[in-house]
Amino acid sequence: MINKQVAGVQDAIAGVSDNMTCMFGGFGLSGIPENAIAALVKSGVKGLTCISNNAGVDDFGLGLLLHQHQIKKMVSSYVGENDEFERQMLSGELDVELIPQGTLAERCRAAQAGFPAVYTPAGYGTEVAEGKETREFDGKMYVLEHAFKADFAFVKAWKGDAAGNLIFKGTARNFNPNMCGAAKITVAEVEELVPVGELDPNQIHIPGIFVQRIFQGEKYEKRIEQRTVRKRE
């Protein structure tokens, strides 16, 4: 067993430096690497290009990094719900590249799986395809989209072990598995680090080979963005 466990979040983010490209798992605030983000805020690292489906909210998630002006560029599919983001974007302080959500997922998967690029129908005929190669297969048009190249991927799982094996929970899974192994170094934080051998080999979502560092997060706020409920009848 190859041991990926690091002592804590400080060791986990070691090597992140100005102007790097980092991936962050999560959909909205669900399944985001809360502890890594907090440590990056403290570290003061600047000029980051962040690949993340969303950009957090004003006071949580990647919004915390935005607030400290640590992000140079966001590559996302949806960036609402964030006033500071809007201000920086409209002022030109922040560069934003919006791409289709499925394209984002697949550009991660391509990087993970060693594919240089993929042909996807998403965005054909729209401004997303401008300047990109397009091609017909069987009468349908596709856009060539390239694998991401990132320095770090920060992901969050539910359970994990020192071998780097990960299990996600519910829809907090989202982009996290696709980002594992899609950057030079993948840092996984988990709610619970269990002894090696405890996870069923058959039920591991991401094998440890895709993970370079793993640690148990100190605490998880797991904030809910849209609390929708129904009344008991």
Place this chain on the structure above:
Amino acid sequence: MINKQVAGVQDAIAGVSDNMTCMFGGFGLSGIPENAIAALVKSGVKGLTCISNNAGVDDFGLGLLLHQHQIKKMVSSYVGENDEFERQMLSGELDVELIPQGTLAERCRAAQAGFPAVYTPAGYGTEVAEGKETREFDGKMYVLEHAFKADFAFVKAWKGDAAGNLIFKGTARNFNPNMCGAAKITVAEVEELVPVGELDPNQIHIPGIFVQRIFQGEKYEKRIEQRTVRKRE
């Protein structure tokens, strides 16, 4: 819940007709759809093009279909261990297309995921790439390989439910998940069909949306090809 359960193997193979293209999960004899194969042998269907990593052995797996001359063409990565196969191949009775194993997996996945083709480095500079488009990305050469087009995919899982959800066991997983949804109709056979709701939604390998028909196989021989053991000391 959309119900995919069929009464048995006869209903499961309904619609398979001469000269169709069928995918079969399994690696060697591990994880092969034993019951579907047996029913196809009985059905007498002919002229099949089979996409399967291997071709079974003389008296089991796809070897049974070969023996009855029901297969016109095999698309596989490795076809050893089968005398009848060798005889039919050398006599020209059987057409064989050998492709790299990772390419086979990814051409299934492309069909499942709606990608028309993928660029893979496997086979570049070899006869596998002859007549195919090649292309350089970042100084490395790739071959364009197209998604499979199949009529039926026959897969075998460990557990499943009437919603079509599947869980595989050990290395019997192999190509089975990648073939689900990669053909017009996916037929899954399982060792155990459990009540809907019993499988943990978090631990399902293949969601039911990729499966059109599911049934519990009558029995599984699960033959071992290379029984390797060590002595207790």
Place this chain on the structure above:
Amino acid sequence: MALDKNGIAKRIAKEVQDGYYVNLGIGIPTLVANYVRNDIEVEFQSENGVLGMGPFPFEGEEDADIINAGKQTITTLPGASFFDSAMSFSMIRGQHVHLTILGAMEVAENGDIANWKIPGRMVKGMGGAMDLVASAENIIVAMMHTNKAGESKLLKRCSLPLTGVGCVKKIVTNLAVLEVTESGFKLLERAPGVSVEDIQKATEGTLIVEGAIPEMNL
């Protein structure tokens, strides 16, 4: 009388057939789930990674780890499954999802749709909409027939940046049900009490009216 949002959702629900996997966009489409007949089997997919969505949770039972693409807390029904984003879009791109229902700012008579960007305004992004419209075989747009300024949203050509080209098959608005055909918007049904003239007036694109147009049966 023109339909309200629930009326539009109710009419669209009639398009949902037994055995369909359906992806519902944010807004009016979300309401469709409330009106699907309960004698048919339908499963709802959300692109953030869940199939088999159920109703909102009871108060106190919300789980931050179980949400839909609108970031709302949800529940799942028996037979549900969770999966990653790549697999989620495999379902969509691979056309395993049968029907996509989504809102729009504009639809053109050739089936083009614009629903993600207004130049000069803050752009939130396309989310999964571009993947959905480029992939789905069956796309129904749910929207008001005109915008807040009273201008038609059914146009000869979209004026806003496109989300997808030639992909919309059917449109259900507060005034009408229309099919996108090679020669324009074919009027299929009128909202109760709404006249063909009302619809014609609210439609900038080519409107095809053949024979008597029935009222919607809700």
Place this chain on the structure above:
Amino acid sequence: MALDKNGIAKRIAKEVQDGYYVNLGIGIPTLVANYVRNDIEVEFQSENGVLGMGPFPFEGEEDADIINAGKQTITTLPGASFFDSAMSFSMIRGQHVHLTILGAMEVAENGDIANWKIPGRMVKGMGGAMDLVASAENIIVAMMHTNKAGESKLLKRCSLPLTGVGCVKKIVTNLAVLEVTESGFKLLERAPGVSVEDIQKATEGTLIVEGAIPEMNL
């Protein structure tokens, strides 16, 4: 004295470093696992879908559902995982597997390898070999220096159909350890008691001999 198969495996085992994920081909490569130092952490991957392979099972504990790519029954070690074929080749193609050790029929001095097909004979197929050699950053070939007819397997150009081009980095044979360089096979080590002349005689391709060539330290 030329090495036997176990000797070759033993020498290759010294190339396996702490923290390596390793894919072992069928034949001599499989034996390498027996000789890896046990004070380092190494995990073995098999392309049929397992990471963290252990030894063969005890008699009576074989499981048809747990095999390696050679279709042999195996066991797994704590921390192991199972996965599908697409993910398995993601590990390989994505260069997450650090080292690939495989056999060959021929290796050329430019790093080309041929190990899957002999024209005119029954062809069994390439299995995962073409993916492995096209993807791995670090490929070691384990083979006898000459074939059964006594002909060299280290050639100027491969005569058999290729498995991959310019990919082999190192070769360990019964006679020598060689590195593939821009100018040919660079001799690094001799098997115990084997002379440079012996190696030269058995090598058809360009052999580069610089200075004194040490004997292998096994």
